[in-house]
Amino acid sequence: MLRFFEYVGKPFVLLIEAFGKVILLLVSTISWMVRPPYRIHEIFKQMEFVGVNSLPVVIITGAFTGMVLAIQTYYGFKMFGGESLVGATVALSMTRELGPAITALMVTGRVGSAMAAEIGTMRVTEQIDALYTMSVNPVQYLIMPRVIASIMMLPVLTIVSDFIGIVGGYFVGVRLLNINSGIFVARIIEFVALSDIVNGLIKSAVFGLILSLVGCYKGFGTFGGAAGVGRATTQSVVISSVSILISDYFLTAVMF
Amino acid sequence: MKIELLNVCKSFKGQVVLDNLNLTVEPNKITVIIGKSGGGKSVLLKHVIGLIRPDSGSVFIGDDEISALNDKKLNEIRKNFGMLFQDAALFDSMTVGDNIAFPIREHTRFSKAEIDVIVKEKLRQVGLKRVTQKMPSELSGGMRKRVGLARALALDPKIILFDEPTTGLDPIMCDAIDRLIVKTQRHTNATCLVISHDIDSTFKIAHKVAMLYDGKIIEYGSPDKIKWSENPVVKNFIAGKSISKH
Amino acid sequence: MSKLSVEAKVGVFVVIGVVLLCYMSMKVGKLNFSNNKGYAIEVLFDSATGLARDVTVEKAGVEIGRVQDISLRDGKALVVLRIKQAIKVKKDAKAVIRTRGILGDKYVEIIAGSASAPDIMGGGRLTRTMPVTDMDTLLNVLGEVANDIKLLTTVMSNVLGGEEGEAAVRAIVSNLRGIVTTLNQSIERNSSDIDRMIDNLAGFSDTLRSIGDDNQGDIKEIITSVRRVSGSMESLVADLEEITEKINTGQGSIGRLINDDSTIDNLNETLAALKEIAQSISQGEGTLGRLIAEDQTIDSLNTTLASLDEITTKINSGEGTLGRLVNEDETVESLNTTLTQLNNYLEKQDTFRTYLDYRGEYLFNSEALKSYLSLRIQPREDKYYLLQIIDDPEGKESVTDTYRDINGTVVQEHEVKVEYDVLKFSAQVAKRYYNLAIRGGLLESTGGFGFDYYFLDDKLLMSLEAFDFSLDRNPHLKAKIDYTPFSHLYLTTGYDNFVNEESRSFFIGGGINFSDEDVKTLFTSIPLPY
Incomplete structure (x- = not known):
């Protein structure tokens, strides 16, 4: 009987333990943020990696998400003559939900995995120990810039994705499906509130925190050579994606 | 600077690695710790630099008990250290020049030009030229070790630690690295602590040798003393015979 | 592009993002940061x-x-x-x-x-x-109409349907047939009389024609006057119609009079009373009778009316103070603006709030209670000033470096003095945007700032504070969560000074707060002995 409980309970204990470790890492990251040196250059390098270099993939996914949304909602709304609402639907979906979520998932795949792999490799090749021996705290040198850059860049990527998605929806709705362009835009303006956009951006900042923190945590705890790096990378993508979607639900429930 | 370990105990997940270990490393000499692979040599080294804290016992660097210091003070002490890792542990996102300049940039306020001069000088000390712009992945194993040493020397440390400096190198390169260690020690007069399982190079470079076995230092002394030791474990290790447990 | 520095690339990228955000929010166009405008x-x-x-x-x-x-x-x-x-x-x-x-x-x-x-x-x-x-009421009315129609058809079918109805209809038809038969018979019987009648008529018309020919002019005149009369009759009738229409719909005083039975009763009574009075007057009874009887009275009445008329004329033309008041738009407008200003002022007073708050935090590290007494003055909903007195068991730390010259060498003495039983003070300005409030100023007698984020209708509050910045040690950081399950009472927990290893401490605690409104109601609801 006891073994049964142990068998069932152990994964939960491990999960809660891992969660606690991530929170501790967050606390130490925050505490390193406010201590000099501030590593401005490192932050900018990570901002380039997380933000600028993710731009193409975010533009492409954003555009096609908006376009497919336009097509799908068009057939639904056509059934009761509400085609004019396609624009508003695309805009609301993009700003409130799909912009932040899709951007976060793409960046997780591109950046979160890279963080886990890079830091993981540094761990197994003793580069992190080397940092310690040189009196440089790896949390401050490696993790803090990545977390800050992700928190700051995700909203910027998301606003680009929102905009491109709406433009894509406009292209499909107005050019291909012959919805009146004036009505299309007017409905967007009528239904979308500033708070929709802003709350979406707040969500994306949280997603940025999650994906960078998980990526760094997994990379930092890597053991077992090259295979360990692979394992850490995969786990970081899976855990980040799942956490982003779960936290998305709760954030949405709290904010909207 | 003197290094002293007193009654140090450390175990991982119930497995005892260091068992009441006592060792005093003499200042300004090369001390080599020998022992079989996986016998706790690296763990001992990490205790010396404060990467691992002992379960009990204490580690002294000079007059400071580093096993009892907080991170901030520990970082101050560590600025006296240089460490050469087994695979050099160069930052592979930086060029060779940036690798060597990294500790200087972190802990001093030298200008860019001054740092360039120091980097060139350190590379010259380890016998390398025209590699500053190369990435670590473009270098051979021996060159990486040399760059690693150059980085360890960057802040003119009082203590230099070497983690298996000759492992994975061909005999000629081994010899070159051994000479480099001796030369560096003479040049800087630093306290050098080397861990190795390479008997030949040990006798080439060591002023003092310590044998680690079963979590304890079972023999300590000059190379000659170790060579003629009566301890069967030491004897077998030097002769290169596998040791069967009693 | 590859020549661009990392910072420049990131900068360009962020600018693009900010421009897009501004563009979209301007388009969306509801930039009402505060709901309190208007x-x-x-x-x-x-x-x-x-x-x-x-x-x-x-x-x-x-x-x-x-x-x-x-x-x-x-x-x-x-x-x-x-x-x-x-x-x-x-x-x-x-x-x-x-x-x-x-x-x-x-x-x-x-x-x-x-x-x-x-x-x-x-x-x-x-x-x-x-x-x-809305659709519901419309459908209700339609339903009523349908019910009425149904009722009507039911009545008709009741009347006409069934054997009884059929018999009645049959009887009517047979009666009709009888009448027609009788008519036929009587015509046949009197056919000769009818012939004669027709002859007479023809003769009469002949006579008429001859008369007409003789008096054609006279007849024309007659016809014209008749036409004229009928014309005025028509307009008269139309007028009458309008009047009756008005009366019927109850417009005008007559209409109301006529349509209201009680009025008519009243009228009747009044008329009866008047009749009585008139009788008395004509007999010269009473004062009124005497008044009317005397010509002088009527004369003075006339002059009074005349002067009244003069006054109203003057008022109308804007003469005199009253006239100007009534007639000049300017006066009215200035009165209006005065009232508006007064109203605005009162409104502003309305949003002004003051809160008094006490909170206690039990610090696990020093095993002591840290108390805060705060006064929060809130002139607008999105802005407030916070004044605090803090009793800190950790005391107030002051650092002094003194340099002393001992035998030619300068010795630096680093002295950290901790004073207990010293109160600390905070004075902060705070501004709130949506759920986020940013505040700054004096925190625990040092410079600092803080962020507050409100959740769940302000019931949950997460705060981060940073203060006591100095070069030789870490700043004092404090994170806390306040939860207010009931109004006036709240619970708090957090982590104080978490970047300084020696003094970091978890804490739990609680607090109580009152607004000026509460105090007012409290005082008015306490029964006071008279």
Whole structure:
């Protein structure tokens, strides 16, 4: 009987333990943020990696998400003559939900995995120990810039994705499906509130925190050579994606 | 600077690695710790630099008990250290020049030009030229070790630690690295602590040798003393015979 | 591009993002950071079905405000509208809940009142509304009509249907047949008489024609006058018709008189009384009788009326103070502005709040209680000033470096003095944007700042504070969460000074707070001995 409980309970204990470790890492990251040196250059390098270099993939996914949304909602709304609402639907979906979520998932795949792999490799090749021996705290040198850059860049990527998605929806709705362009835009303006956009951006900042923190945590705890790096990378993508979607639900429930 | 370990105990997940270990490393000499692979040599080294804290016992660097210091003070002490890792542990996102300049940039306020001069000088000390712009992945194993040493020397440390400096190198390169260690020690007069399982190079470079076995230092002394030791474990290790447990 | 520095690339990228955000938020165009702009007016609707907070208020199709609040008052829906400051709404304007689009979104339409009516003030109420004509009421009316038709057809079928009805119809038909037969017979019987009648008629017409030929002129004249008379008759009838129409619909005093039975009764009574009086007067009885009887009285009455007439004329033409008051628009306008200003001032007073708060935090590290007494002065909802007195068990730390010259060498003495039993002070300014408040100023007698984030209708508050910045040690950081399950009482927990290893400490605690309003109600509800 006891073994049964142990068998069932152990994964939960491990999960809660891992969660606690991530929170501790967050606390130490925050505490390193406010201590000099501030590593401005490192932050900018990570901002380039997380933000600028993710731009193409975010533009492409954003555009096609908006376009497919336009097509799908068009057939639904056509059934009761509400085609004019396609624009508003695309805009609301993009700003409130799909912009932040899709951007976060793409960046997780591109950046979160890279963080886990890079830091993981540094761990197994003793580069992190080397940092310690040189009196440089790896949390401050490696993790803090990545977390800050992700928190700051995700909203910027998301606003680009929102905009491109709406433009894509406009292209499909107005050019291909012959919805009146004036009505299309007017409905967007009528239904979308500033708070929709802003709350979406707040969500994306949280997603940025999650994906960078998980990526760094997994990379930092890597053991077992090259295979360990692979394992850490995969786990970081899976855990980040799942956490982003779960936290998305709760954030949405709290904010909207 | 003197290094002293007193009654140090450390175990991982119930497995005892260091068992009441006592060792005093003499200042300004090369001390080599020998022992079989996986016998706790690296763990001992990490205790010396404060990467691992002992379960009990204490580690002294000079007059400071580093096993009892907080991170901030520990970082101050560590600025006296240089460490050469087994695979050099160069930052592979930086060029060779940036690798060597990294500790200087972190802990001093030298200008860019001054740092360039120091980097060139350190590379010259380890016998390398025209590699500053190369990435670590473009270098051979021996060159990486040399760059690693150059980085360890960057802040003119009082203590230099070497983690298996000759492992994975061909005999000629081994010899070159051994000479480099001796030369560096003479040049800087630093306290050098080397861990190795390479008997030949040990006798080439060591002023003092310590044998680690079963979590304890079972023999300590000059190379000659170790060579003629009566301890069967030491004897077998030097002769290169596998040791069967009693 | 590859020559661009990392910073420049990131900068360009962020600028693109910010531009897009600005563009989109301007397009979306509802940049109302504060909901408190404009003025509020109330409307009582019978039903506010489908109306929601923050839907638009329109006038002639142009947005002039938003619905701020909907609540129940005396079984009706009390809707508070927030109207833009620049838009004036007349007191007799009408509010209607209308439906837009196929999806049936509701909004409030304000139908302009008369130009002469005064503007409504903030906090005022629009009394005129129109019932909602939604699909439900329409269907109800249609249902009633259908019921009526059904009733009618039922009656008809009752009358005509069944054997009885059939027999009745048959009897009617056979009666008709009988009448026709009789008619035929009588015509046949009197055919000769009829022939004679026709002959006579022909003769008569011949005579007439001869008369006509002789007196053609006279006849023409007669016809003209007849036509004229009938014309005036027509207009007379039309007038009469109009009058009766008015009377019937109850317009005008006569109409009301006629349509109201009680009035007629009253009238009758009055007439009877008058009759009596008249009789008395004609007999010269009473004072009135005597007054009327004397010519002098009538003369003075006449002059009085004349001077009254003069006065009203003067007032009308704007002479005299009263006249100017009544006649000059300027006066009215200045009165209006004065009232508006007064109202604005009162409104501002209305948002002014003061809070008194005590909180205690039990610090696990020093095993002692840290107390805060705060006064929060809040002139506007999104801004406040915070004054605090803090009793800190950790004491107040002061660091002094002294240099002393001992035998030629300068010795630096680093002295850290901790004073216990010293109160600390905070004085902060805070500004709130949506759920985030940023504050800064003096925190625990050192410079600092903090962020507050509010959740769940302000019941949950997460705060991060940073203060006591100095070069040789880490700043004092404090993170806390306040939860207010009931009004006035809250619980708190957090991690104090978490970047300084020696003094970091978890804490739990609680607090109590009152606003000036609470204090007011408290005092008024305490029974005082007289």
